[in-house]
Amino acid sequence: MMNKARVLIGMILLLPVLAAGLVACTDEEPVRVDLSKREALVAPRQVDAITYAYLPQYSHTISYQRHRRMLEYLRQTTGLPLRQIFPDTFDEHIKMVERGEIDISYSNPFVYVRLAKAGAQAFARVIEPSGEPNFRGQIITRSDNAEIRDIADCRGKRWVAVDPDSAGGYLFPLGLFFDNGIQVEDFETVDFAPGPGGKQEKVVLSVYAGVYDIGTIRKGTLDVVGGKIDLGAIRVLAETRAYPGWVYSARKGLDPEVVEAISKAMFALDHENEAHKLILSAAGIRGVIPAKDIDYGPVRELAEKLGLDR
Amino acid sequence: MSARSLVEESKKRGSALVESLAIRAVDPMLARDFLRLKNMVDEQSSVEDVAYAFVQDKTGHVMVHTFQKGFPVDLLVVNQDVADETVHIQLLADGSRRIYDFAVPVLVSDGHLGTVRIGLSQARIQQAVQHQITLMAGLFAGALILATSIGTIFARRVTARLGRLRTHAEEMLTGNLDTLSGPTSGVHCWEKQNCKITQCPAYGEVRRRCWYIAGTMCPDCNNEGNFQCRLESCRKCSVYRENAGDEIQDLAETFDVMALTLKTHIDELCDAERNLRDQQRLMRTILDVTPDRVSLIGPTMRYQGCNKSFAESVGMSLAEVEGKTDFDLFEEAEAEERHLAARDILESGARLDTQVKVQGADGDRWYHVVCIPVLNDEGRIDGLLRTDRDITDIKSYENQLIQAQKIESLGLLAGGVAHEINTPLGIILGYAQLLQEDVESGSQIHQDLAIIEKQTQVCKKIVADLLGFSRQSESAKREMCFNNSVMEAISLVRHTLELDKVSILTQLDDRFPIIYGDPEKLKQVWINLLTNARDAMSGKGGTILIRTRLDAPMGIVSLWVADNGSGIGEDVLKKIFDPFFSTKAVDKGTGLGLSVSFGIIKDHDGMIRAISPVPEDFGFPAVQGGQGGVGTVFEVNLPLDHQMGEGQESEKE
Numbered sequence: 001m002m003n004k005a006r007v008l009i010g011m012i013l014l015l016p017v018l019a020a021g022l023v024a025c026t027d028e029e030p031v032r033v034d035l036s037k038r039e040a041l042v043a044p045r046q047v048d049a050i051t052y053a054y055l056p057q058y059s060h061t062i063s064y065q066r067h068r069r070m071l072e073y074l075r076q077t078t079g080l081p082l083r084q085i086f087p088d089t090f091d092e093h094i095k096m097v098e099r100g101e102i103d104i105s106y107s108n109p110f111v112y113v114r115l116a117k118a119g120a121q122a123f124a125r126v127i128e129p130s131g132e133p134n135f136r137g138q139i140i141t142r143s144d145n146a147e148i149r150d151i152a153d154c155r156g157k158r159w160v161a162v163d164p165d166s167a168g169g170y171l172f173p174l175g176l177f178f179d180n181g182i183q184v185e186d187f188e189t190v191d192f193a194p195g196p197g198g199k200q201e202k203v204v205l206s207v208y209a210g211v212y213d214i215g216t217i218r219k220g221t222l223d224v225v226g227g228k229i230d231l232g233a234i235r236v237l238a239e240t241r242a243y244p245g246w247v248y249s250a251r252k253g254l255d256p257e258v259v260e261a262i263s264k265a266m267f268a269l270d271h272e273n274e275a276h277k278l279i280l281s282a283a284g285i286r287g288v289i290p291a292k293d294i295d296y297g298p299v300r301e302l303a304e305k306l307g308l309d310r
Numbered sequence: 311m312s313a314r315s316l317v318e319e320s321k322k323r324g325s326a327l328v329e330s331l332a333i334r335a336v337d338p339m340l341a342r343d344f345l346r347l348k349n350m351v352d353e354q355s356s357v358e359d360v361a362y363a364f365v366q367d368k369t370g371h372v373m374v375h376t377f378q379k380g381f382p383v384d385l386l387v388v389n390q391d392v393a394d395e396t397v398h399i400q401l402l403a404d405g406s407r408r409i410y411d412f413a414v415p416v417l418v419s420d421g422h423l424g425t426v427r428i429g430l431s432q433a434r435i436q437q438a439v440q441h442q443i444t445l446m447a448g449l450f451a452g453a454l455i456l457a458t459s460i461g462t463i464f465a466r467r468v469t470a471r472l473g474r475l476r477t478h479a480e481e482m483l484t485g486n487l488d489t490l491s492g493p494t495s496g497v498h499c500w501e502k503q504n505c506k507i508t509q510c511p512a513y514g515e516v517r518r519r520c521w522y523i524a525g526t527m528c529p530d531c532n533n534e535g536n537f538q539c540r541l542e543s544c545r546k547c548s549v550y551r552e553n554a555g556d557e558i559q560d561l562a563e564t565f566d567v568m569a570l571t572l573k574t575h576i577d578e579l580c581d582a583e584r585n586l587r588d589q590q591r592l593m594r595t596i597l598d599v600t601p602d603r604v605s606l607i608g609p610t611m612r613y614q615g616c617n618k619s620f621a622e623s624v625g626m627s628l629a630e631v632e633g634k635t636d637f638d639l640f641e642e643a644e645a646e647e648r649h650l651a652a653r654d655i656l657e658s659g660a661r662l663d664t665q666v667k668v669q670g671a672d673g674d675r676w677y678h679v680v681c682i683p684v685l686n687d688e689g690r691i692d693g694l695l696r697t698d699r700d701i702t703d704i705k706s707y708e709n710q711l712i713q714a715q716k717i718e719s720l721g722l723l724a725g726g727v728a729h730e731i732n733t734p735l736g737i738i739l740g741y742a743q744l745l746q747e748d749v750e751s752g753s754q755i756h757q758d759l760a761i762i763e764k765q766t767q768v769c770k771k772i773v774a775d776l777l778g779f780s781r782q783s784e785s786a787k788r789e790m791c792f793n794n795s796v797m798e799a800i801s802l803v804r805h806t807l808e809l810d811k812v813s814i815l816t817q818l819d820d821r822f823p824i825i826y827g828d829p830e831k832l833k834q835v836w837i838n839l840l841t842n843a844r845d846a847m848s849g850k851g852g853t854i855l856i857r858t859r860l861d862a863p864m865g866i867v868s869l870w871v872a873d874n875g876s877g878i879g880e881d882v883l884k885k886i887f888d889p890f891f892s893t894k895a896v897d898k899g900t901g902l903g904l905s906v907s908f909g910i911i912k913d914h915d916g917m918i919r920a921i922s923p924v925p926e927d928f929g930f931p932a933v934q935g936g937q938g939g940v941g942t943v944f945e946v947n948l949p950l951d952h953q954m955g956e957g958q959e960s961e962k963e
Contacts, residue, residue, distance in 0.1 A: 030403035031388050035362075038380025041372050060340040065419050086341040 049083035050258060055093050055107040055246075057166065057200055057218070060086040067106070069279040077265040080258060090165040094118075097251055104262060105249050108167035108218075109299040110308075112247045116293060119252025123263045125291035126246050126283075129220065133289060134242035136219040137172030140207055143235045148213060151180045151238050157213035159187045160206045162199045167299070168218025169193075169200055172240035175302045201225050208233060220284070243302070244295050248288070263290065316438050320359075321410065324430040325397040327354060328412040332426040335365055335416055339373070339423050347374040359434035361409050365416070367424040389413045389427070401432075408432035471558045475565060487573035490517070492563035496553040503528065503549065519553055520544075522567045603677075603698040606684070607652055611635055614693060623698075644668065648696075651681060655694050659683045665701065676705040713888065717905065728776035735773060739766040775906050786830070787914075792823045792867050792948070793858060799836035800856065803844075811851025812844050815931060823860040823867040825948055827914050835907040839871040839944050842903060846875025846942060855930055862950075869946045872930055877940035878922040886920055916948040 052071055054063045067084055075082050085102065087093040090111060096102045098118040105115060112122060127133050141148045148154060154177065162169025170192070174184070184190055191212070193202035200221040207215040208229050219239060222231055248266070250259045266288040269276045280286060302308075331354060338346035347365055354363035355376040364375030364385075375381055389400035389411045402409045410430045416423040478489035499505065499520040500513050507513060510527040512520040520526055521544045526533060532543035544550040554560070597604055597617035605616040616631045624631065624639040636645040636652070647666075655662055662681035667674050678699040686692035742763040749755045800814055807814060843854045857870045878886065885891045887908040911918040923940030924930050930941065 028401045030401040030408055033382070033384040033388060033402045033404050035382040035384065035404045037384060038377065038382050041375075041381050043371055043373075044369070060337040061418055064336075064340050064421065068419070068421055084340075086337075088341060088343075 047081060049081040050103045050254075051101060052082050052084045052104045053087055053093060053096065053102040053106065054084070055090060055105070055111055056087055057108070057162065057169070058224070059201075062224075066283045069282045073269075073276075073279050074262055074265050077268070078258075078261040080261060090163050094165070097249075100251055100253065103251055103254050103258070105251070106246060107249065108165075108246055109244050109296050110167040110171050110303065111165055112249055113296060113299055113303060114165075115249055116296075120249040121252070121259075122247045122249045122291045122293050122296070123259050124248040124266050124288050125244060125295065126248075126285040127287040127289060128245055129284065129286050131286060132242065133245050135168055135245045136242050137168035137170075137176070137240040138217050138219050138221075139173050139176070139214055139237040139239075140204065140217060140222075140234050141214045141237050142207060142210060143233050145213065145235075148237060151177065151182070154214050154237070155182050155186045156188055158189045158191075158211075160191050160193065160203050160212035160215045162193050162203055162217065164192060166199065166218070167243065168240075169203065169216055169221075171302065171306065171308070172243060173216035173238075174306055176238060176240045178306060201228070204234065205229065243299055244291075246285075247291055247296070316442060317435055320430060320432075320435045320438075321399055321412075324399070324410055324412040324428060325414075327357070327360070327430075328397055328414045328426055328428040331363065331365075331428065332414045332416045335426055336418055336423060339365070339367070339416060340418075344374055350374075351376050354428055359431045361407075361429035361431045363426070363428045365424060365426050368422050370425075373424070385411070385427070385429075402429070408436075468558065471562070475558075475562055478565065478569070482569055482572075487569045487576070489566075489569060491565045491569075492559060493555070497549070499526075499528065499549045502552070503530075517570060518567050519563055521550060522563065601700065603696075603700075605631075605696050606693060607696065608693045609656065609691070611649065611652060611656075613639070620698075651679075652694055652696070655681050655683050656691055659691050675700060675702045677701065717888070721909070724776040728773040732770070732773050732777070735766055735769050739763060739770065742766060775903075787826055787828045789824055789826055790829045790832075792825050792869075793818045794822075795827075795829050795832050796836055796856060796858060796869065798829075799833045799840065802833075803837055803840050807840065807844050807854070810844055810847065810849060812847055813853050814840070815853060815855045817855065817857040819858045819860045819867075821860050823858070823950065825867055825914075825950055827948065828910075831910045832914070835910050835946070836869075836871075838903045838907050839946075842944075843871055843873035843875060843942070846873050846877070846939070848876060852939075853931070860950075865950045866947045867950060868948075870928070870943055871946075872924050872928060872941060872943040874924070874930065874941040875939045878920060878942050883920055883922060887918075911946055911948070914948050916946060918944065918946045920944050 052067070052074075054067050056063060058066070063086060064084065071082050071084050074080065082104075085096075087096050087102070093102065093105070093107065094111060094114055097105050097115050097120055105112075105120060107115060112120070116122070125133055128135050139151065139154065148157065161173070164170060177183075177186075189212075193199035193206070195202075200217050201224060203215040203217050204221060204225045205228070206212050214237065222234065222236075225231075248263070267290065269280055269288055271277055271280055271287050331350060334350055335347060337343075338350065351363040351365060351374050354360050362376045362385075364377075364381070365373045367373050370386070372381055372386075388402060389398055390413075391398060395415060395417060398413045400411045400413070402411050408431075410432060412428045412430065413425055415425050475491050478491045481489050494516075496519075498516065500507075500510070505513060505528065507527050512518075512523045512526045512528070515523060520528070520531075521541055522537075524533075524537075524540075530543075530547060532540050534540075544554075555563075594617075598619070600617065601619055603617070603620035603623050605620045606614045608614045613631050613634050616628065618628065621628050621631050626634075626639070631639070636648045639645070640648060651662055654660070661683070662679065665676060665678050667676050678701045680697045680699075682695045683691045684693040684695055742759050746756055746759045746763065749759065796816075796818065800816065804814055840854060840856075846852075852874045855870070855872045857872075859868050861868065882893065887904050891905075908918055920942055921944075922942040924943050928943060
C-alpha cells in the first residue's frame with residue numbers, strides 16, 4: 001500500500017510539470033511595442049483632382065470594380081488627376097453634381113435630364129453590351145407565379161422598383177404600365193429597393209424571395225445576379241421600349257479642355273483592342289460614342305408623360 | 311497540444327474577424343464614410359478580447375481606429391508586410407500583456423484599398439489555456455484517483471484471492487491438506503448433464519471440477535491423452551463454460567486438486583508405512599522369538615543386522631552389532647572360521663549347510679549352520695544370511711538313540727546266544743548233578759562236580775540275565791504291593807549286607823502303594839540296586855537308605871536307593887546303564903546288572919536314573935562309620951496306571 005501511495009503522490013506532483021509543458025507549447029517570440037506612446041494622426045491633404053462618379057445603381061464595390069480601369073486609362077491617356085468618388089444615393093449624386101462636387105458624372109438618362117437642369121452637359125454616351133446605344137427596362141416575376149401572365153395581371157400586385165430616379169429600374173416600366181392603363185395607385189404597394197447601392201440586385205432578390213409579386217430592373221441586371229440565384233426561377237414578363245443609354249455629362253463650369261481631353265480618350269476606346277476591351281468589359285459597356293443633349297428627347301417626353309417633369 | 315490548438319483556434323478566429331472587417335470596410339472606404347468605418351472598428355473592439363482595430367488606407371494613413379487618445383505609433387511599424395491577400399499575424403508584447411496583431415489588405419478585385427488591423431489580446435487565450443490546463447489537470451487527477459481506486463479495489467480483490475492461496479499453501483506446509491481455495495459454487499457435471507453414470511469417477515465429486523478428473527465416462531469428453539488434451543475438448547462443453555473462471559480461479563482449483571492428490575498420496579504412503587511398520591514388527595518378533603541366531607552380513611563383511619538371540623550370544627545390543635565384523639564379536643579361531651565361510655559364500659554364491667561344534671565355557675555345543683547368499687535386484691550377491699541353530703540337545707538325543715539301538719541290537723544278539731547256550735547248560739548241570747549222586751560225597755570228584763555244578767549255575771544265571779536283558783524271559787505282571795516287593799528284597803540281602811557292615815534304613819510310604827508289575831523282576835532290580843550300593847562301599851561298610859513315596863496326583867510311585875559310598879564320577883554316570891559296562895574287576899561282575907534293571911524298569915514304563923553325589927536336600931541320615939563317601943542315589947519311578955501298562959504290554963505281545 002505504501003508503494004501505491006508513493007506512486008499516486010508522484011503522479012500528482014507531475015501535474016504542474018505537465019501544465020508548465022502545455023504553457024511552454026504556446027511560446028512564440030513576440031515583437032516589442034509600446035502602446036502607450038501615442039500621437040494624434042492628421043490625414044494628409046487630398047490632392048485636387050477631377051472627380052468622377054458613377055450613379056450608384058450598384059454597390060460601391062461594383063462601381064469601383066467597373067470603373068477603376070476606365071479611370072486608370074483616362075488618367076494615363078489624358079494626364080489629368082482623376083479620382084472616383086462614391087455617392088450613396090441617386091439624390092446625393094444629383095445634389096453633388098449640382099454643388100459641383102462631381103465633375104464627370106456617369107448617370108442614367110433620367111438623372112441626366114435632372115442634371116441638365118442644373119447645367120450639366122452630356123458629352124458622351126455608351127454603347128450597351130448588346131451593341132446598341134440604347135437600353136431597356138424589364139418587368140420580372142417568379143417563374144412559378146401563375147397569376148401573372150401579362151402586364152394586365154400586374155394590377156393590384158405588390159411592385160418593387162429600383163429607385164424613383166432609376167431609368168430602367170422604374171421609370172421605363174412605369175411608362176410601360178402607363179401605356180397599358182395602369183397607374184401607380186393601381187398597385188397594392190410600390191416599394192423601392194432599400195439602402196445604398198446594389199439596388200438593381202436587391203429588386204431581383206426581393207422577387208426571387210417572393211416578397212414582391214413583380215419587380216422592375218434595367219435590362220442586363222439578371223446577368224449581374226446570375227452567380228447569386230437560379231435565373232430559371234425568374235421570368236421576364238415584359239420589356240420596355242429602348243431609350244438612349246447611360247450618359248457621361250460634365251458639370252456646369254468644367255473646363256471644356258478637360259471635357260475635350262476626356263471625351264477624346266473615351267472615344268478612342270476600341271472594343272477590338274484587347275487592352276481597351278478589358279476596360280470596356282469591366283465597365284459593362286461596349287464602347288463610348290459622342291452625345292448631345294438633344295439625344296434625350298424621348299426621355300424628357302416620358303418624364304413629361306409621367307408627370308415627372310419638375 | 312491542447313494549448314497550441316487553442317492558440318491556433320484563436321488565430322483562426324482573429325483571422326476571420328479581420329477578414330470579415332476587411333470585406334465590410336470596402337464600401338465605406340470607397341465612400342470615405344468615416345462614421346461607418348469607425349462604427350465597424352468599434353464593433354470589433356466590443357468583442358471581448360479584441361484589444362484594438364484600425365483601418366489604414368493604401369498610403370498607410372490610419373483612417374479610423376479604436377484608441378481613445380492618440381494612436382500608438384509603434385503599431386505603424388510592425389506587421390507591415392501585407393502585400394498578398396493572406397492574413398499576417400504578429401505576436402506583440404506590450405509591457406504586461408501580449409497581443410496577436412492580425413493584418414489583412416482590403417482588396418477589390420486586384421485593387422488595393424488599404425489595410426485592416428485587429429489586435430487580439432492573448433489574455434483570454436491564456437485564460438482559456440489556463441482553464442484548459444486546470445480542467446485537464448483536474449480531469450487527469452480525477453482519472454488518476456479513479457484509476458488508482460479502481461486499480462486498488464481490483465488489486466485488493468486479486469491480492470485477497472492470492473492471499474487466500476498463500477494462506478492455504480502455508481497451511482499445506484504445516485500439514486493441513488483439507489483446505490479449499492477455489493470457489494465451491496457452480497453446477498456439477500452430473501447435475502448439468504443429468505448424468506446417470508454413477509460409476510463415473512466424476513459422479514458425486516464436489517471438490518474437483520470434472521476436467522481435473524482422469525477417466526471420466528462422459529460421452530462428450532475426450533478421456534484419452536494428457537490433461538491439456540482433455541481440457542481442449544472441455545472448452546466446448548457447457549459445464550466448462552459455466553464453471554471455468556479466470557486465471558486465479560484456475561490456479562486455486564488446480565491448487566485444490568494438487569492438495570487433494572497430495573493428501574490421497576500421503577494417506578496411501580501412511581498406510582504403506584503403517585503396513586511396513588507392522589511387517590517390520592512381525593519380522594522382528596519372528597526373528598527375536600526364534601532361538602536360532604540369525605544375522606545378516608553385508609558385502610563388506612560387516613554385520614548389517616541380527617536378531618535378539620544373536621545379540622545376546624555375543625553380549626551386545628542389536629544396535630551395537632551393526633557394522634561390526636566377526637573379529638569384533640568372536641574369539642579369533644571362531645571368527646576366522648566364520649569369516650572364511652562367509653567370504654567363500656560371497657564369492658561363490660553357494661549355500662552352506664553344515665553342523666559345527668563350538669567350544670564354550672559350559673562345554674561343547676553343536677550348531678546347525680545355514681548360510682544363504684542374499685541377491686539384490688540385479689541378481690548380484692549383496693550379502694548373506696546366516697542362521698545358527700543350537701542342536702546340542704538333538705545331538706544328545708541322537709547319541710541316546712544310537713545307544714538304544716546298540717543295546718537293542720546287543721540284546722537281540724545276547725538273547726539269541728543265551729537261548730542257544732541255555733539248553734546245553736541245563737544238560738551240563740543235569741549231568742553234573744547226576745554224576746554227583748554217582749560219586750562219593752566229599753571225594754575229589756564230588757568236589758569237582760560241585761564246582762562244575764556251581765559254575766554252571768553261574769552260567770545259567772548269566773544266561774537268565776541275558777535273557778532278561780533281552781526281554782526273552784517271560785514277564786508275569788500282576789497287581790502287587792510295591793512296599794512288599796521292596797521289603798522282600800531287603801530281607802533277602804539284609805543278612806549278607808550286614809556281614810559286610812552295611813546297614814539298611816527304610817523310609818517306606820505307609821500308604822502301601824499298589825502297582826501293576828512283575829514282583830520277581832522288580833525284586834531282582836531292588837536286589838541289584840542294593841548289592842551295587844553295597845559294592846560302592848568297597849567293603850568298608852556304610853549305610854543304605856531306601857525310601858518310597860506315592861505321588862497320587864502324578865500317578866507314580868517312586869523309590870530311592872541312596873548310599874554313602876564312593877559315588878560315581880560324572881563321566882561314568884552317563885555309561886552305567888550300558889550293557890557290560892562295569893567298573894569292577896574282571897571276575898567281579900558281568901556289567902549286566904544295571905542294564906538289565908534298566909530293561910525291567912523300562913518294561914514297566916518307568917524310569918531309572920542315578921544321581922551322584924547325593925543331593926544335600928535328599929535328607930540322607932547322618933551315620934557313624936563307613937567310609938563316608940559322597941554317595942549315590944538311584945531313583946526309580948513307576949506308573950500306577952495298570953491299564954496303560956496292560957495295554958502296552960498286550961500291544962507289545
